Amino acid sequence: MPGTSSFLIVANRLPVDRVGEDMWRRSPGGLVTAIAPVLQRREGAWIGWHGAPDERLDPFEHDGMHLIPVPLSEQEVELYYEGFSNATLWPLYHDVVATPVYSRALWDAYRLVNERFARAAAEAAAPDAVVWVQDYQLQLVPAMLRRLRPDVRIGFFLHIPFPPGELFQQLPWRRELLEGLLGADLVGFQRPGGAANFIRLCRKTLGLQYQKHEIYVEDRVVRAEAFPISVDFGELDVLVREPHIVARAQEIRRDLGNPEHVLLGVDRLDYTKGIGQRLKAFGELLADGSIKPGEAVFVQIATPSRERVEEYIRLRDSIELQVGRINGEQGELGQQPVQYLHQSYDRDELAALYLAADVMVVTPLRDGMNLVAKEYISCRHDLRGALVLSEFAGAAEELKQAFMVNPYDVDGLKRTMLTAMRATPHDLSRRMRSLRRRVATYDVDRWAQDFLAALEA
Numbered sequence: 541m542p543g544t545s546s547f548l549i550v551a552n553r554l555p556v557d558r559v560g561e562d563m564w565r566r567s568p569g570g571l572v573t574a575i576a577p578v579l580q581r582r583e584g585a586w587i588g589w590h591g592a593p594d595e596r597l598d599p600f601e602h603d604g605m606h607l608i609p610v611p612l613s614e615q616e617v618e619l620y621y622e623g624f625s626n627a628t629l630w631p632l633y634h635d636v637v638a639t640p641v642y643s644r645a646l647w648d649a650y651r652l653v654n655e656r657f658a659r660a661a662a663e664a665a666a667p668d669a670v671v672w673v674q675d676y677q678l679q680l681v682p683a684m685l686r687r688l689r690p691d692v693r694i695g696f697f698l699h700i701p702f703p704p705g706e707l708f709q710q711l712p713w714r715r716e717l718l719e720g721l722l723g724a725d726l727v728g729f730q731r732p733g734g735a736a737n738f739i740r741l742c743r744k745t746l747g748l749q750y751q752k753h754e755i756y757v758e759d760r761v762v763r764a765e766a767f768p769i770s771v772d773f774g775e776l777d778v779l780v781r782e783p784h785i786v787a788r789a790q791e792i793r794r795d796l797g798n799p800e801h802v803l804l805g806v807d808r809l810d811y812t813k814g815i816g817q818r819l820k821a822f823g824e825l826l827a828d829g830s831i832k833p834g835e836a837v838f839v840q841i842a843t844p845s846r847e848r849v850e851e852y853i854r855l856r857d858s859i860e861l862q863v864g865r866i867n868g869e870q871g872e873l874g875q876q877p878v879q880y881l882h883q884s885y886d887r888d889e890l891a892a893l894y895l896a897a898d899v900m901v902v903t904p905l906r907d908g909m910n911l912v913a914k915e916y917i918s919c920r921h922d923l924r925g926a927l928v929l930s931e932f933a934g935a936a937e938e939l940k941q942a943f944m945v946n947p948y949d950v951d952g953l954k955r956t957m958l959t960a961m962r963a964t965p966h967d968l969s970r971r972m973r974s975l976r977r978r979v980a981t982y983d984v985d986r987w988a989q990d991f992l993a994a995l996e997a
């Protein structure tokens with residue numbers, strides 16, 4: 541029996557996590573930031589896990605969205621979510637900056653859970669519905685769903701990088717993953733390079749013919765193309781002008797001791813984000829006297845993330861050790877050069893932080909897009925503020941007027957952070973104007989429209 545939703549989002553996570561009886565908290569990460577406004581402006585439903593193990597919940601409404609929870613057992617959280625998704629695929633797709641774990645037990649759980657999501661989508665989708673599957677946790681869903689519901693149109697979008705063949709070929713289940721994705725009518729990537737990697741792999745691994753963006757799969761054509769994701773520019777641009785946000789930004793600077801320069805990092809605490817690299821550069825600038833005591837404060841906001849996965853446990857220890865060292869060696873009584881907060885914040889507080897920061901430091905070793913960079917730009921209608929951006933973030937392809945860095949090059953990072961701190965107001969406003977033009981034009985609505993138009997074409 542088909543369902544009633546003519547537009548369906550299918551993602552590992554719902555936009556909110558259950559944190560208690562009738563208590564919900566916004567889920568972390570860029571996927572939710574981007575997809576929530578898209579669904580809020582359309583009739584439809586979102587299928588996903590609600591963040592707590594071993595719990596079956598009925599569908600419910602939240603913040604203008606119809607949400608359909610998919611349950612995961614404690615063991616599935618461990619094997620499918622923490623395991624195959626975040627200890628195998630996440631590091632593999634991010635240039636193996638950590639070593640991926642290859643285990644058959646993790647793979648079996650991944651397949652099983654993908655089957656459950658596909659079944660939930662098949663039950664919820666109305667005849668001829670549009671079903672939009674999201675991200676690396678659900679790469680088998682398109683083909684599984686097509687078998688159950690050949691009538692629906694299936695889009696897939698990968699929010700993280702799609703790796704080059706040399707890395708992807710390590711995967712013992714590389715064929716199955718490619719075949720899973722090819723169940724979609726349209727497979728979207730952040731960058732053209734990701735789409736090209738995918739198309740080449742389909743030829744090499746599965747022997748499929750292709751022409752430009754089209755791959756020929758039996759009697760079907762699958763398109764693979766780049767659709768760089770974005771943020772809700774308009775919403776942030778309005779929010780940040782509100783008097784309470786402006787006042788809070790001033791208060792933040794005061795609380796930090798009104799230093800000449802406030803530098804800011806906002807990330808999930810993830811080893812792909814290059815947090816250690818940027819702190820090292822900042823620490824050295826203090827140690828070698830390039831920054832005078834009290835002249836600059838580095839605020840690092842690190843959202844707790846995947847806290848039971850081994851690499852994340854190690855990362856947290858190492859960042860906290862590093863922060864302690866810098867503050868211990870370079871700080872003074874009542875004055876700490878690094879303010880580290882391992883916490884999650886609401887949109888208002890983040891907007892105030894963006895407005896308070898002179899230099900936004902975004903230094904991932906590899907990142908699909910990085911929405912934090914685009915959020916910062918959206919908040920700087922004053923045309924002040926400098927964006928230091930890693931060339932390994934997907935965003936670097938669009939945000940050419942940022943202060944670009946190679947985060948592996950500590951000296952380069954130090955130089956660029958200093959250049960950004962010392963840039964003239966004229967240079968900053970010239971750069972920011974051009975960055976804002978780009979993000980205002982290619983906002984998240986435009987992204988969704990482009991993808992869905994291509995899917996329905």
Ligand code: ADP
Pocket residue numbers: 568569570571573806807808841842843883884885886890909910911912913915
């Ligand atoms: P990723 O998707 O890998 O987490 P992005 O930069 O693309 O990276 O997206 C991160 C999203 O999470 C942004 O929308 C950002 O505002 C939000 N975010 C990051 N850190 C925090 C935090 N401490 N509290 C609340 N939201 C956060």
Ligand code: G6P
Pocket residue numbers: 553568569570571572675676699700845846
């Ligand atoms: C990135 C991924 C998303 C994921 C998010 C948060 O944005 O692309 O798929 O939801 O990180 O990670 P988590 O593991 O907490 O869902």
